[in-house]
Amino acid sequence: MPKISRRGQNIFSSPIRKFLPLVLEAEKRGIKVFKINVGDPDIAPPASFFPAIRSYQKKILPYAPSPGIKEHTAAWVKYYRGFGLKLKPADIIPTMGGAEAILLAITAVADPGDEFLIFEPFYASYKGFATMSGVKLTPVTLKVENNFALPPIKEIKSKINRRTRGIIIINPNNPTGMLWAKKDLAVLVKIAREHNIFIISDETYREIIFQGKPVSILQLPRAKDCAIVVDSASKRFSCPGARIGCVASYNKEAMRSILKFAMTRLSVPTLEQIGLVPALSNAGPYTKKIAAEYKKRRDVVLNALKKMPGVVCREPQGAFYIIAKLPVKNAEDFVKFMLTGFNYNKNTVMVTPAEDFYITKGLGRDEVRIAFVLNIKELKEAMEILAKGLAAYHRKSDSYKF
Amino acid sequence: MPKISRRGQNIFSSPIRKFLPLVLEAEKRGIKVFKINVGDPDIAPPASFFPAIRSYQKKILPYAPSPGIKEHTAAWVKYYRGFGLKLKPADIIPTMGGAEAILLAITAVADPGDEFLIFEPFYASYKGFATMSGVKLTPVTLKVENNFALPPIKEIKSKINRRTRGIIIINPNNPTGMLWAKKDLAVLVKIAREHNIFIISDETYREIIFQGKPVSILQLPRAKDCAIVVDSASKRFSCPGARIGCVASYNKEAMRSILKFAMTRLSVPTLEQIGLVPALSNAGPYTKKIAAEYKKRRDVVLNALKKMPGVVCREPQGAFYIIAKLPVKNAEDFVKFMLTGFNYNKNTVMVTPAEDFYITKGLGRDEVRIAFVLNIKELKEAMEILAKGLAAYHRKSDSYKF
Numbered sequence: 001m002p003k004i005s006r007r008g009q010n011i012f013s014s015p016i017r018k019f020l021p022l023v024l025e026a027e028k029r030g031i032k033v034f035k036i037n038v039g040d041p042d043i044a045p046p047a048s049f050f051p052a053i054r055s056y057q058k059k060i061l062p063y064a065p066s067p068g069i070k071e072h073t074a075a076w077v078k079y080y081r082g083f084g085l086k087l088k089p090a091d092i093i094p095t096m097g098g099a100e101a102i103l104l105a106i107t108a109v110a111d112p113g114d115e116f117l118i119f120e121p122f123y124a125s126y127k128g129f130a131t132m133s134g135v136k137l138t139p140v141t142l143k144v145e146n147n148f149a150l151p152p153i154k155e156i157k158s159k160i161n162r163r164t165r166g167i168i169i170i171n172p173n174n175p176t177g178m179l180w181a182k183k184d185l186a187v188l189v190k191i192a193r194e195h196n197i198f199i200i201s202d203e204t205y206r207e208i209i210f211q212g213k214p215v216s217i218l219q220l221p222r223a224k225d226c227a228i229v230v231d232s233a234s235k236r237f238s239c240p241g242a243r244i245g246c247v248a249s250y251n252k253e254a255m256r257s258i259l260k261f262a263m264t265r266l267s268v269p270t271l272e273q274i275g276l277v278p279a280l281s282n283a284g285p286y287t288k289k290i291a292a293e294y295k296k297r298r299d300v301v302l303n304a305l306k307k308m309p310g311v312v313c314r315e316p317q318g319a320f321y322i323i324a325k326l327p328v329k330n331a332e333d334f335v336k337f338m339l340t341g342f343n344y345n346k347n348t349v350m351v352t353p354a355e356d357f358y359i360t361k362g363l364g365r366d367e368v369r370i371a372f373v374l375n376i377k378e379l380k381e382a383m384e385i386l387a388k389g390l391a392a393y394h395r396k397s398d399s400y401k402f
Numbered sequence: 403m404p405k406i407s408r409r410g411q412n413i414f415s416s417p418i419r420k421f422l423p424l425v426l427e428a429e430k431r432g433i434k435v436f437k438i439n440v441g442d443p444d445i446a447p448p449a450s451f452f453p454a455i456r457s458y459q460k461k462i463l464p465y466a467p468s469p470g471i472k473e474h475t476a477a478w479v480k481y482y483r484g485f486g487l488k489l490k491p492a493d494i495i496p497t498m499g500g501a502e503a504i505l506l507a508i509t510a511v512a513d514p515g516d517e518f519l520i521f522e523p524f525y526a527s528y529k530g531f532a533t534m535s536g537v538k539l540t541p542v543t544l545k546v547e548n549n550f551a552l553p554p555i556k557e558i559k560s561k562i563n564r565r566t567r568g569i570i571i572i573n574p575n576n577p578t579g580m581l582w583a584k585k586d587l588a589v590l591v592k593i594a595r596e597h598n599i600f601i602i603s604d605e606t607y608r609e610i611i612f613q614g615k616p617v618s619i620l621q622l623p624r625a626k627d628c629a630i631v632v633d634s635a636s637k638r639f640s641c642p643g644a645r646i647g648c649v650a651s652y653n654k655e656a657m658r659s660i661l662k663f664a665m666t667r668l669s670v671p672t673l674e675q676i677g678l679v680p681a682l683s684n685a686g687p688y689t690k691k692i693a694a695e696y697k698k699r700r701d702v703v704l705n706a707l708k709k710m711p712g713v714v715c716r717e718p719q720g721a722f723y724i725i726a727k728l729p730v731k732n733a734e735d736f737v738k739f740m741l742t743g744f745n746y747n748k749n750t751v752m753v754t755p756a757e758d759f760y761i762t763k764g765l766g767r768d769e770v771r772i773a774f775v776l777n778i779k780e781l782k783e784a785m786e787i788l789a790k791g792l793a794a795y796h797r798k799s800d801s802y803k804f
Contacts, residue, residue, distance in 0.1 A: 001627040001653070002598045005567070008510040008659035011666070044461040053673070054456055059446040061643035096498050096645070099667035108410040112514035112536045128666025134514045134536050165407070196404045225403040241463035241672030243498070251403070257410035264413070264530025265501035269671045270643030271455070 011131045012124070012356065022339040023350055031343050034382035037352040039174065039320065039371050043293070045239040046286045048278035053271050064267035067259060068094035068246075072273035075280035076246055082283060083206075085218050087248055093258055094268045098204045098232030098245040103129045105228045105247055108257040109198045110135045110165040116200070117159055118168040121175055121323060121357035121364055123202070126168065138164070139359040144325055144367070147314050148178040156191060166198035167191070171215070172205040175357050175369040176323050177298070177316020179209060185217055192226045198254070199223065204232040204245075207287035209318035210295040214287075224250045235320075236287050237279045242272040294320045297372035297379055304383035305370075308390060320372040323354055328393065331355065331368045337396070338389050349386045413533045414526070414758065424741040425752055433745050436784035439754040441576065441722065441773050445695070447641040448688045450680035455673050466669040469661060470496035470648075474675035477682035478648055484685060485608075487620050489650055495660055496670045500606045500634030500647040505531045507630045507649055510659040511600045512537045512567040518602070519561055520570040523577055523725060523759035523766055525604070528570065540566070541761040546727055546769070549716050550580040558593060568600035569593070573617070574607040577759050577771040578725050579700070579718020581611060587619055594628045600656070601625065606634040606647075609689035611720035612697040616689075626652045637722075638689050639681045644674040696722045699774035699781055706785035707772075710792055722774040725756055730795065733757065733770045739798070740791050751788045 023033050067073060073089045080087045095101040102125075110116065112134030118126060120139040130137045138159050142148040150156075156167075167188055171180045180188075192199045201217040217227045232245035247258050279286060298316055305313050310327025328334045332353040342348055354367035374382060425435050469475060475491045482489045497503040504527075512518065514536030520528060522541040532539045540561050544550040552558075558569075569590055573582045582590075594601045603619040619629045634647035649660050681688060700718055707715050712729025730736045734755040744750055756769035776784060 005513045011662040061641045063642045111407045239463045240465045243671045260413040269645045
């Protein structure tokens with residue numbers, strides 16, 4: 001039997017999805033599992049979305065143009081104008097969700113063997129995209145105890161070598177909920193320019209912030225040449241099943257190359273491009289509403305975590321996640337316990353062990369990520385159950401093994 | 403300004419899409435351009451498709467599971483049973499069109515620097531996927547004069563080296579319309595087994611055939627371990643804008659790896675997965691109807707080409723393309739002439755120069771691909787205009803340059 005590739009063997013398993021079998025088993029036993037592990041919003045997309053899709057009246061469903069359906073790309077242009085960005089249609093290419101945007105941006109600027117700096121903890125799928133495209137991720141560690149602050153410039157620069165092609169940032173951050181301040185962005189842009197490398201800025205959660213105004217790295221004039229934004233409609237319009245994102249950059253060479261990659265795979269789904277035109281054209285009212293909702297949820301989770309003995313966390317400023325350091329040796333073991341050895345009135349909670357959000361071995365082993373993807377009432381219940389689970393886990397021997 | 407990657411620079415431009423500006427200019431001058439260049443069907447998808455999408459009643463649009471929505475993957479299982487294949491749901495992973503299926507299959511079995519044998523001429527996007535994934539395509543040349551027949555086994559084997567990870571076939575073939583006979587497939591499987599490499603079989607056009615029964619390489623028992631089918635709903639259900647395809651293989655190791663890649667990009671569009679359930683569950687009536695339609699169109703094109711002096715072509719057995727060798731030195735120059743220097747009663751025709759369907763330098767320079775994507779009436783008109791254009795081109799000096 002022929003062997004698969006090394007990258008096929010090494011591709012990591014999503015930490016978010018690998019506990020699914022235990023969830024299903026728990027549910028079979030009649031346990032209700034509050035799932036605050038996946039970033040899968042429970043909120044309906046903008047009211048315009050489904051009607052816009054239903055408005056499609058053509059009898060045939062041809063390929064969309066590779067640079068996007070004209071009205072759709074124009075709607076992204078309009079959307080970005082809301083942040084003072086003067087992107088032209090040619091500076092934007094719709095993608096199959098933020099996921100493809102990331103893969104195309106990486107592929108356009110890096111060859112197999114090249115490297116990117118990335119701040120850990122980070123959205124774990126980046127590991128998969130790196131494996132697929134043959135590039136290496138070099139971690140720069142941020143610490144919850146240190147408020148996930150930018151480390152000294154010297155430390156960042158020391159990780160750059162001749163194979164480094166860019167710095168990847170996620171802003172607002174998944175999984176920490178951290179926002180990069182404009183001055184932090186300016187520091188990173190300065191480093192990128194000095195080393196003649198790119199910044200790939202993942203701004204999927206741009207408007208889901210709990211203070212200040214939404215920010216894009218493209219607002220920094222000095223980022224014009226070096227920044228590539230990877231974006232997604234999934235979270236800000238609560239439509240992850242639509243699989244629509246985009247790449248946006250003023251760097252014409254990068255965009256030309258990304259367009260050629262996009263032509264190779266032909267097009268992005270037609271109906272969802274149409275469905276998102278009204279939402280993109282008038283994003284503010286909807287995104288403000290959901291940001292307010294996520295802020296309330298953030299408060300519920302934060303307040304509950306603060307009351308749990310031994311838990312360390314910081315206040316997320318955006319996105320809908322929080323990293324919590326738990327008073328356990330091994331968060332993965334705790335998560336397994338919650339799914340297999342615990343229930344409270346037939347209820348339990350699924351959170352994501354954070355170890356896989358790191359590259360550096362050993363980091364994040366006692367941390368979990370919580371996603372605010374339930375309504376306030378359920379989230380309160382889930383946090384109570386989590387507290388009870390943590391207490392029960394402590395009553396057991398630390399050596400509890402699944 | 404930072405430089406993009408070598409692969410970003412080297413990624414080839416789709417031959418199908420690069421003449422688009424000339425088409426637009428011709429249309430501005432009031433010329434009607436009959437487009438028989440792109441494989442974009444003018445036929446409506448199965449009657450069940452749009453109603454199935456409109457039947458979606460949930461208020462939210464979450465990620466679909468990475469292995470596909472249960473009903474959707476089950477519909478693919480049912481679909482393949484129609485060919486006697488006993489694939490289980492775990493042997494099938496829905497993808498974003500055939501395009502992503504190809505990329506995932508290549509990535510799962512080959513590392514950067516590895517090689518695939520591919521029969522030229524072939525669907526040019528494979529070049530893009532190879533560049534993206536860092537693999538090399540080694541051409542085995544098929545010739546129109548030779549009826550695109552399989553070359554001697556020795557010739558094929560001589561191209562296999564220690565970096566070769568597989569053989570790519572497209573069956574029925576785009577752009578030749580050729581079918582691989584079962585005995586040809588058996589030969590290729592034998593070679594793959596002897597060298598312990600994979601066969602990636604692109605069966606996008608499986609049912610669009612003009613003789614015999616639809617075939618999958620998975621019907622060959624000895625292909626069980628080494629064959630990976632990349633498939634697409636786009637052509638057989640006339641819905642390229644839906645972006646739904648799949649990877650199917652009995653090789654569990656390959657499928658495990660492809661699932662992990664699929665998890666990285668989370669999911670395939672929810673609505674289109676639902677839209678295709680009825681079509682996949684009862685494919686026969688629709689695919690038989692469109693195969694009959696494409697056969698009629700094939701006859702129109704073939705008969706017209708046969709009457710054109712100096713044109714060499716063969717009878718396509720499937721798909722909806724034909725490669726025609728024209729009595730010109732440079733088909734690209736001829737295509738430019740048709741768009742810029744010719745019209746017949748304000749009409750002209752756009753075909754695809756075939757050179758980019760080859761890797762070997764110089765091949766295909768006098769060939770074009772014609773796609774049967776117009777109705778009979780329009781196709782007849784288009785072929786008349788093509789004949790007139792060819793005659794006009796000959797009246798001009800051979801040295802006509804754009």
